[in-house]
Amino acid sequence: MSQPTAVIHPLWVRVCHWINALAMAGMVFSGWRIYNASPLFPFSFPSSLTLGGWLGGALQWHFAMMWVLGINGLIYCTLGVVTGRFARTFFPISVKGLLKDMSLALRGKLQHADLSHYNMVQKLAYLLAILTGVMLVLSGLVIWKSVQFPLLRELFGGYDTARYIHFFCMSFIVAFVVIHLLMVLLVPKTLLAMLRGR
Amino acid sequence: MKKPTFLSSRDAEYLVKDAEKSVNAQRRNFLKQGLTLGGIMLLTGCDLSDNASVETALLRMSRFNDRVQGFLFSDRHLAPEYAESDITRPFPFNAFYDRDQIPQIDGRDYQLAIRGLVRDTRSWSLPELYRMQQVNQITRHICVEGWSAIGRWGGIPFHHFLQVIGADTRAKYISFRCADDYYTSIDMATALHPQTLLALTWDNQILPPEYGYPMKLRIPTKLGYKNPKHIQVIEITNRFPGGYWEDQGYNWFGGS
Numbered sequence: 384m385s386q387p388t389a390v391i392h393p394l395w396v397r398v399c400h401w402i403n404a405l406a407m408a409g410m411v412f413s414g415w416r417i418y419n420a421s422p423l424f425p426f427s428f429p430s431s432l433t434l435g436g437w438l439g440g441a442l443q444w445h446f447a448m449m450w451v452l453g454i455n456g457l458i459y460c461t462l463g464v465v466t467g468r469f470a471r472t473f474f475p476i477s478v479k480g481l482l483k484d485m486s487l488a489l490r491g492k493l494q495h496a497d498l499s500h501y502n503m504v505q506k507l508a509y510l511l512a513i514l515t516g517v518m519l520v521l522s523g524l525v526i527w528k529s530v531q532f533p534l535l536r537e538l539f540g541g542y543d544t545a546r547y548i549h550f551f552c553m554s555f556i557v558a559f560v561v562i563h564l565l566m567v568l569l570v571p572k573t574l575l576a577m578l579r580g581r
Numbered sequence: 582m583k584k585p586t587f588l589s590s591r592d593a594e595y596l597v598k599d600a601e602k603s604v605n606a607q608r609r610n611f612l613k614q615g616l617t618l619g620g621i622m623l624l625t626g627c628d629l630s631d632n633a634s635v636e637t638a639l640l641r642m643s644r645f646n647d648r649v650q651g652f653l654f655s656d657r658h659l660a661p662e663y664a665e666s667d668i669t670r671p672f673p674f675n676a677f678y679d680r681d682q683i684p685q686i687d688g689r690d691y692q693l694a695i696r697g698l699v700r701d702t703r704s705w706s707l708p709e710l711y712r713m714q715q716v717n718q719i720t721r722h723i724c725v726e727g728w729s730a731i732g733r734w735g736g737i738p739f740h741h742f743l744q745v746i747g748a749d750t751r752a753k754y755i756s757f758r759c760a761d762d763y764y765t766s767i768d769m770a771t772a773l774h775p776q777t778l779l780a781l782t783w784d785n786q787i788l789p790p791e792y793g794y795p796m797k798l799r800i801p802t803k804l805g806y807k808n809p810k811h812i813q814v815i816e817i818t819n820r821f822p823g824g825y826w827e828d829q830g831y832n833w834f835g836g837s
Binding site for chain 2: 528
C-alpha cells in the first residue's frame with residue numbers, strides 16, 4: 384500500500400478554486416458580450432465565445448455571477464489570510480530569487496517537482512492574479528455604481544477610466560489563465576492535486 | 582341544437598402535427614444539448630441562455646439586484662457635474678428607432694397627463710411647465726451599452742414637481758408613457774433625488790426632438806434607458822409597471 388502523502392491543497396482551497404474557475408469563466412464570457420455592445424478598441428469578441436445571447440442576457444449573467452465571484456473570493460482571501468496559507472505559500476518573495484527563477488523559466492529549466500512549494504515566478508503570478516481579481520471587482524463596482532461609491536470612482540479616475548481598467552484587468556486574468564492551463568498540461572499531476580488535494 | 586363533436590377531423594390532424602412538432606423540438610433540444618456539452622463546458626452559452634429554468638433564475642437574480650440597488654441608493658450621493666467644455670458635441674442621438682421615426686410633437690397641443698396616487702390629476706400645458714422653477718445640470722449620460730456622453734439639461738427638479746401635484750411619495754413607483762410608445766418606470770427614491778429633472782431644455786435651447794421634445798426625464802443616477810423622452814403620461818403607482826427594455830431583460834433598477 385502506498386504511503387498517503389501530505390495534503391497540498393486543503394479542501395477549502397480546492398472548493399474555492401473550482402467555484403472561482405466557473406465564476407471567472409461566466410464573468411469573462413458574459414463580459415465579452417457586454418464589451419461588444421460598445422467596444423473600447425477596434426475589435427469585438429466572436430459572438431460564439433460569449434455568454435448571454437444578447438446584451439440584456441449577458442448583463443443578467445454578469446450581475447448574477449458577480450455574487451458567486453465576490454462571495455467566493457471574499458471567503459478565499461479571508462481563509463488565506465487567517466489560516467496563514469497566503470503568508471506560507473506566496474511569501475517571501477525576493478527580487479533576486481525572482482530574477483533567478485525567471486531566467487530558469489525562460490530557459491525551460493524551472494522545476495515544479497515539489498507541488499507544495501511555489502517558485503518565485505509562481506508566487507508572483509498567483510499574487511498578481513489575486514490582486515487583479517480584487518481590482519476587477521473594484522473597477523466593476525465603479526462602472527456599476529459610479530454615484531454610490533464616490534471615493535472608489537475618484538480612485539479609478541472616473542467612469543470612463545474604470546471601464547479601461549476593468550478591461551485591462553480582464554486581459555491580465557485571461558493571460559494568466561492561458562499560461563496557468565499550459566503549465567497544468569506540462570505538469571499534469573498539479574491537476575490531480577487541485578482535485579483530490581494530494 | 583347541433584351536438585358538438587369532441588374534435589373535427591381537421592382539428593385532430595392539427596393536434597397530431599403539433600404533438601409531432603413538440604416531440605421533434607424536444608429531440609432537437611436533446612441533441613443540441615448533448616452535442617454542445619463540450620460547448621457548455623466552455624461556457625459559450627447560447628444554449629445555456631435558451632434554457633427556461635436558467636432564464637428564470639437569472640431574472641430572479643436581476644430582481645434581487647433591484648432590491649440590493651434600492652438598498653445601496655442614497656439621495657445624498659450626487660452624480661458628478663462637469664464644466665461646459667466637457668460637453669460632448671455632437672451629443673449622440675439614441676433610441677430604439679432611427680432618426681426618421683422621431684415623433685414630431687406640436688407643443689401647442691401638448692398636454693402632460695398626471696394619473697394615480699396624486700392629489701391633483703389635472704393636465705399640464707407646455708407654457709405652464711416653462712413657468713415653473715428651473716435648474717441646470719451638466720452630467721454624464723451613461724448608456725447600458727457602456728458608452729457615455731456629457732450633456733447639459735435644464736428643467737424642473739422632479740421632487741418639486743411631485744410636491745406641486747401632491748404625489749403620494751410613499752408610493753413605490755413612478756411610471757412614464759411616451760409619444761414614441763416607449764415606457765419605463767422608476768423607484769420613488771430616485772424620483773426624489775435632487776438631480777432628477779423634468780428636462781425641458783438641452784444646452785440652453787428648447788429640448789430638440791431628437792433628445793425628447795417637449796419633455797424628458799433626466800436622471801443622472803440612471804442608465805439611458807431609464808431616461809424616457811417625449812413623456813405624455815406620468816403615473817404614481819404601487820403596481821410594478823416594468824418598462825420597454827426592462828420587460829425584455831434589462832435590469833429594472835438600472836442605475837448607479
